[in-house]
Amino acid sequence: MPGEDHAGRRWGRDLGCIYPRGRGEGKVAELLPQPEGQAPRIGLRAAFLGLEAARGRLLPLGFGLFASGIALWFGLEHEPGAGHYLGAVALAALGLLAAWRLPDPWKLAGPGLSLLALGFLITGLRAHLVAAPVIGWRYYGAIEGRVSEIDRSASDALRLTLEDPVLERMGPEETPRRIRISLSGARLWHDPRPGERVMLTGHLARPEEPAAPGGFDFRRMAFFDGLGAVGYSPNPVLLLEPAASGEAWIGRLRLWLSAGIRASIGGEAGAFAAGAMTGDRSGISRATIEALRDSSLAHILAISGMNLAFLTSFLFGLIRGGIACWPRLALRVNAKKIAALIALPVAFFYLLLSGANVATERAFVMAAVLLLAVLLDRRALSLRPVALAGFLILIWRPESLVQPGFQMSMAATLALTGGFQALDGLLQRGRLPRLVLPVFALIASSLIGGLATAPYAAAHFSRFADYGLLANLLTVPAMGVLIMPMGVLAFLLAPFGLAFVPLWLMGLGAEWILFVAAWVAAMEGAVIGIAAPHWLALPLISLGGLWLICWPGRARLAGAGLILAGLICWPLAGRPDLLIAADGRLAGLRGAGLLGAGELALSSPRGSAFAAADWLERDGDLTPPAEAALRPGFSGTKAAREFSFAGLRGVMLQGEAGLAQLSQACARYDLVVLAARARAAPVRCPLLDQRLLSRTGALAFYREGGGIRLRQALRPRIWSGRPEAIPWPDLPFLAAPPDQ
Template structure:
């Protein structure tokens, strides 16, 4: 035992100098554990975690250098859980507890476009009729479905409309994407739509100057370029995607070029790299400055200022904040004459992001950007260390682009497949044909257009930029139309991504041959993914849609209604069918011998077509069931069936049934009783929900 302990201590000592990379991993572990809890911790739990964390830090001072990192790692895990809980309580706000219809007033603080191609506005300073201020959400999001043109949304404008609002919905299936949690951290207390034109109630006030600049620049760019190219340029320069249609967005996703649309690490990196290089070499050409000032640090400082302005101009989304932090860490390293691109810089950036926004860990943006950056730095570090042949000088840039695209695509492909259920088979080709153009043409032209804008000559840069974007859109549409461009995969289980991440990080961060142990969790993750079994039955939380798995794919009970749930179910199955195609499977599938005893009824007419439970074990309704149905209307001798109507489903959320015995798992059982899904409940109801977990 002593020999084993000594060997383990020597193994840990070999990692000295390389342990900083594990700090964000430990912090992320604690954050992930917090989000996986079935109930919200109380203050005694946080006090216990803090006490234990401090004890671990004190313990690390006297247990020796070999074991000290383990104690610090435990302290970081505990700190991650505390940070996530503190953030969840810090963003807490009122959540609408019922469906609302009536007058809506508020100030425009965000403009974008929904998945149905409708313009959406985000409002703060919300006023709702007959709703007291302490129960009114701080922010709401409203989709505009009016066919009559009303007042155009503008930053800071007070607007009013009559519309429908409802609380943010829960997962469309147990274990699915939790929009309630997402909305909680965005500060959204209600979402909805209006079918009437917006009315301007008051002119824009002061403040929000950056938002106004952003939308003014977006309008100017779209007016100069027009069409989808103008919308694409506006999205890249300002983060405003409201000018882009769903067809273009779909083509970019299928061709794996959607990352060019989001202002993330690529855009921030290309912009700051171009500005840094231009300033550095421009200042070096001025002898008076070059001989008296440290040109490189000055150029890095000015590039950091430009990056900060770009962050504000883009709207400051989580993805852009993350990209800015990564770039800022690298530019500060340049100013301090340290290596800008290193795993330590990436680890520091990840720590800053996780401390400021712990919820970012759960999103694909954080996971994909840090996976790509970590993999790129590790691979190029290995190539440089191993002194592999680099080829002729004229070919090296091409090799670098190919290797970069391949490594980034390989690192992010499992994460993208897990979140979006698709694999872009020709994504590498599309990126090789597009990404270099972003660096050498599009982003420099964007900077040029902004510099020339005060003189009214921005059209010069925008014209050049449009040429590059036209090519990228051409590549996206051509790739997306190729047969087999998109492959569909089912959603993995909850352990797959953590195991993949653990294995990949072990291979990259661990020193010595023991890093090969990381291949084991990677293999286990892919085996679990390959053997994933989708639920046999899925029931939407509205009661309006039922999906039953058949040999041909999931059969849906209706071709219209609950479209968001239908789309997500089919995507999570890895099924490319549309809702209409899946609904066409329903009549034929009902004749199968193993068809479950489930009856899906819609509206009052559906209730009139049946007399009690009949042969069905489960009856699903999209309207409230009559009271006597819950007692089994087939008679006192017949076994009562299970009734699932909107009233019952509001408590359970969406349902999934597995196996031939139809064992039930509810969305509430998976999500638990957390701040984001119990905020609109009374204290008595919250305690009841928690006791039922």
């Protein structure tokens, strides 16, 4: 009947799905049998119609639930115990039982519960499998190990990662499996290469804890990377054994290709081209990296998924086009399948050559799914390969979820896939002229990708590149036409002595990208600081974006509501009023602002440089630490810096002169911070010394109501390596000390 058809279509539209004529009322009748003459009622079974319309897009939503389980594991303040894991196993079993026994639509919740619990369980398993010895003290002495990776540190020093190290006075059971050491001095005797066994003398310590509660946790990242110690050496490197045949061959090949590119393309352009092609960034200066970052072009250098996509698509098109140019062959073979068959192992080889970072792994899985679909005559241009790539990466390395590279890569890929599916009608049905299509696709991809990654870049790096869209529009074509394709052609033409032509074109592309990066980064207001968000902001934005992309029809607008809620939550994060660095050498005091929290003043222009930069960045403050130290808030000598906080008097003591004033400071001040281990202190002294701070990490004090709340950076998690509890000093202004 016409009325029933109208009711079925209207109901389906309200739920986010519109069935074709004759199909909608059949689904309604099948799922919700109603007395004759009555319109269907919206209930729980009605939601099943929305899920039916979303069939084919449920895999990305399942990926979101799996990732939520991983995020829950990382978000716990304390290490989960047996009860947590038993609860997760029970939840997974309950989900499977619901999927098996319950009727529609209740059964649809079962797989979601199981995926949520599975994410939690896999992360816990991974953490205990990768646990390895971590150095527990400051070490100085001989260091021996096999070079596995060569890169550059944030201070622009050459850095070695050593496997299977040997340290003096340390047995095999307490020696870390991997260490990373920066070469801060002149290397006079040997230039290290991957696979070689080398020896040097240097300083080592355990990886740094967060510079502030809730900040970037390098110790957690090092734990999952297997790094048990980091340090530096001002001494030369000695060669003990050359690389064995077949050992670290991919690393040596990377350096060989990089050296060849830099020999043909001189200067910073050659170093950039080598880094973009091979992942070897050891020749790129810090100034270039900062210019790329401030112009939102750092992803070009990071061997991101875009690089692998450019290389794979160019090779696929080159082989397919070459076969098409030979008519007698083209009529006898399937050019697409031959191109896919050759492009797949090449993509895997490039994955290994580039170092297999998270973004490249995700891009390789997607490219592999796409090429396999070509070989099997299937369609793969959808959200499914994106979700599949995410699943595989998180199953293998669940810690990737909390890394900015994975978050930005997945956000950009999901947004681009969903966005171009929405624009499919405009792009494929001749509504735009052919000459306009490439320009439109470039602008759309840059805009969609930039908007999708902006919240994650702002949250992790506390900055936003205002002209990033302009920089990407000007440089992405050069990357796709002059850098990656010319690199492939140079490799193919090298045996014939003709590689100089594509390498010359590659150099032009590299110089153009570096010119644009420097020009955009030098613009006034090119970078603005953004304060770190509330902990709820990114989860709400992520879930909202996933729902907006995956769910069909009007119901997807609920995702826009979640994104808006995340943006509203962003500025609600509390800013600490007083910060104490983990070594006791630096403090930050927040002044009063017109609208609440004011600027952060530092107690010293030097000392704890990483902590100072991190504190200011998390505030969205781009002021250099030396200038922040000139702000009002601290007074006195270098040995005793006085400050006032919430009506309390405090002092920062440093050096022998500060240590000599400890007894008087305990009697005069409400809070005493000592950048040393106190040998003896008066009873009931409100003292925070390095012995205590080594256990708690950096401390943050918050004004809360009429009292003061204290948070510590180190949490009792498997990667923290916290020593035994140390009695807290008597701090009467605190409601309670932090959790022990």
